Amino acid sequence: MPIVTGTPAVPEMGRTLSKQEIQRYSRHLIMPEVGMEGQLKLAKAKVLMIGAGGLGAPLGLYLAAAGVGRLGIVDFDVVDYTNLQRQITFSTSDVGRPKIQAAKERLAAMNPEIRIDTYETRLTSSNALDLFRDYDVVVDGTDNFPTRYLVNDACVLLGKPNVYGSIFRFEGQTTVFNYPAGPCYRCLYPEPPPPGLVPSCAEGGVLGVLPGIVGSLQAMETIKLILGIGEPLAGRLLLFDALAMRFRELRLRKNPSCPVCGDHPTIRELIDYEEFCGIRGEEVIPVNTGIPEITPRELKTRLDRGDDIFILDVREPHEYQICNLNGHLIPLGDLPRRAGELDSSREIVAHCRSGKRSADAVEFLRQAGFRKIWNLKGGILAWSDEVDPSVPKY
Amino acid sequence: MAVKLEIPTALRQFAGKQASVEFNAATVGDALKQLTGIYADLRKHLYTDDGRIRSFVNIYVNDEDIRYLQKENTPIKDGDTISIVPSIAGGANL
Numbered sequence: 120m121p122i123v124t125g126t127p128a129v130p131e132m133g134r135t136l137s138k139q140e141i142q143r144y145s146r147h148l149i150m151p152e153v154g155m156e157g158q159l160k161l162a163k164a165k166v167l168m169i170g171a172g173g174l175g176a177p178l179g180l181y182l183a184a185a186g187v188g189r190l191g192i193v194d195f196d197v198v199d200y201t202n203l204q205r206q207i208t209f210s211t212s213d214v215g216r217p218k219i220q221a222a223k224e225r226l227a228a229m230n231p232e233i234r235i236d237t238y239e240t241r242l243t244s245s246n247a248l249d250l251f252r253d254y255d256v257v258v259d260g261t262d263n264f265p266t267r268y269l270v271n272d273a274c275v276l277l278g279k280p281n282v283y284g285s286i287f288r289f290e291g292q293t294t295v296f297n298y299p300a301g302p303c304y305r306c307l308y309p310e311p312p313p314p315g316l317v318p319s320c321a322e323g324g325v326l327g328v329l330p331g332i333v334g335s336l337q338a339m340e341t342i343k344l345i346l347g348i349g350e351p352l353a354g355r356l357l358l359f360d361a362l363a364m365r366f367r368e369l370r371l372r373k374n375p376s377c378p379v380c381g382d383h384p385t386i387r388e389l390i391d392y393e394e395f396c397g398i399r400g401e402e403v404i405p406v407n408t409g410i411p412e413i414t415p416r417e418l419k420t421r422l423d424r425g426d427d428i429f430i431l432d433v434r435e436p437h438e439y440q441i442c443n444l445n446g447h448l449i450p451l452g453d454l455p456r457r458a459g460e461l462d463s464s465r466e467i468v469a470h471c472r473s474g475k476r477s478a479d480a481v482e483f484l485r486q487a488g489f490r491k492i493w494n495l496k497g498g499i500l501a502w503s504d505e506v507d508p509s510v511p512k513y
Numbered sequence: 514m515a516v517k518l519e520i521p522t523a524l525r526q527f528a529g530k531q532a533s534v535e536f537n538a539a540t541v542g543d544a545l546k547q548l549t550g551i552y553a554d555l556r557k558h559l560y561t562d563d564g565r566i567r568s569f570v571n572i573y574v575n576d577e578d579i580r581y582l583q584k585e586n587t588p589i590k591d592g593d594t595i596s597i598v599p600s601i602a603g604g605a606n607l
Contacts (some may be wrong), residue, residue, distance in 0.1 A: 264602050287601035290522045308600040310568040358598065360522075363532065369596065370576045452526070452554075 157346045164345040167191040167254040171218040173330030174260030176208040181338035183226040193238040194218045205327035244389035247273040258282040264311035265392035271304035275380045284337040291333035291359040294352045301353040306374040311396045413493040415502040431469040433480045451476045463489045470495035514589040519596045527554040542585030569600040
């Protein structure tokens with residue numbers, strides 16, 4: 120069933136394709152599954168992309184190339200150097216610019232015939248419904264759980280299909296939620312993992328091309344929905360394992376007790392998603408209160424003075440290869456087993472990349488009875504910023 | 514019954530870096546118990562403190578979610594595949 124509301128089977132009077140458009144989209148037009156009719160559906164379609172990052176990059180490029188008439192892009196972030204490994208809408212010269220600006224420029228250069236609206240804002244419970252209302256399809260290219268649940272709930276409440284894609288390291292998931300009135304994200308995962316249990320791309324890493332593949336799959340599903348062709352992934356969860364180069368399909372069922380899309384929904388308006396995901400009340404700073412800290416400058420001063428300080432590095436071996444402070448390496452996960460290598464009579468400074476893992480290490484060791492132990496505030500990143508800029512940041 | 518258990522990327526570090534393991538098991542619960550018996554670190558990622566499967570981890574037998582079968586009592590046939598599929602979201606530092 121075609122997704123564009125109010126579209127007649129015959130092109131409307133007054134909207135035909137220009138000569139340039141016919142040439143531009145010729146490879147669509149010569150396919151019976153698309154033709155002029157299909158291309159006009161694309162021209163009239165309104166797709167909102169949530170996120171202009173790893174998933175949003177190929178998504179935006181392919182939707183613009185296909186001639187989706189109106190594209191909305193929501194992202195409040197700025198292009199960072201570390202994004203360039205996978206966010207292929209951006210060039211090196213875009214670093215520091217708002218993502219929506221750089222993305223809009225790139226997409227408009229490829230296809231000036233379409234309308235691109237940008238929303239440089241964080242998506243919240245107070246703006247989501249208004250933002251989504253105008254669009255036919257919402258594509259979830261976000262990078263965190265609270266926003267995914269927000270996107271889901273807003274789509275269910277408004278009756279919009281939600282083209283979902285998510286990634287981690289070498290794996291991806293994709294499906295189409297809420298179409299037509301099919302299972303939603305909460306049917307699949309009623310609750311998010313508590314913060315800290317599932318690593319993010321920044322902590323777990325990701326092969327750059329992975330969101331390229333998953334985002335392209337999302338673009339494909341979006342275009343199929345607009346054209347009304349093929350079988351959408353509604354009711355199917357597509358899993359992709361890049362290392363094994365295997366796709367698998369799992370059946371996605373609608374949960375009759377789903378709180379937002381079930382038979383007796385209890386969620387009828389958008390909620391506080393940070394709270395739902397257990398983030399409210401947790402400060403973003405990586406150090407827990409009560410964990411003794413030492414700043415990189417303080418540590419440098421003490422080392423220069425000749426103080427006998429044992430540096431404990433709780434990162435992974437491959438991180439040690441990138442850069443290190445000559446610390447004794449015990450990855451955090453091994454610490455319970457190897458704590459015996461540490462001498463609790465010595466002063467120990469624990470560090471990791473940014474100060475988060477080492478805070479956990481210090482907490483663990485204090486509970487094990489270590490008294491002369493401190494967390495290096497900000498980790499080796501802060502050491503590079505404040506003490507020794509020759510240490511590479513990653 | 515011989516069953517293959519697929520381990521998702523996010524959990525392979527707790528399962529001796531394996532992508533899949535094979536067991537003989539009669540039910541899903543049986544297979545998972547053997548898995549967490551060998552790889553104790555997996556337990557807290559799959560189960561809550563009171564022994565229930567975590568709500569952000571889904572378990573499938575072939576392509577069906579066990580929540581719609583007999584949950585952990587879902588029987589295994591020879592050649593079945595159990596998939597562990599956790600919630601992933603990529604991206605941000607929370």
